[in-house]
Amino acid sequence: MPRYDFRCRSCGATFELRRAMAQANDPAVCPQGHTDTVKLLSTVAVTGASGGSAPQPPAGGGGGGCCGGGCCG
Numbered sequence: 001m002p003r004y005d006f007r008c009r010s011c012g013a014t015f016e017l018r019r020a021m022a023q024a025n026d027p028a029v030c031p032q033g034h035t036d037t038v039k040l041l042s043t044v045a046v047t048g049a050s051g052g053s054a055p056q057p058p059a060g061g062g063g064g065g066c067c068g069g070g071c072c073g
């Protein structure tokens, strides 16, 4: 069963809940009893903004080749 992280906006506490994926978006109740909680992204770390992948040019393309020159067709 997946685990989800939540954060309480009332007291700022973070807590985890294990629940079925079908219930992932259900409201969670803080251990302190608050209901104003938000679901945090799990597993995908959002700490630090380091780089990121730059767009890459398409691989291959151009450049001779037998069939590219029409020598075999």
Ligand SMILES: [Zn+2]
Binding pocket: 008, 009, 010, 011, 012, 013, 030, 031, 032, 033, 034
């Ligand atoms: Zn709370």
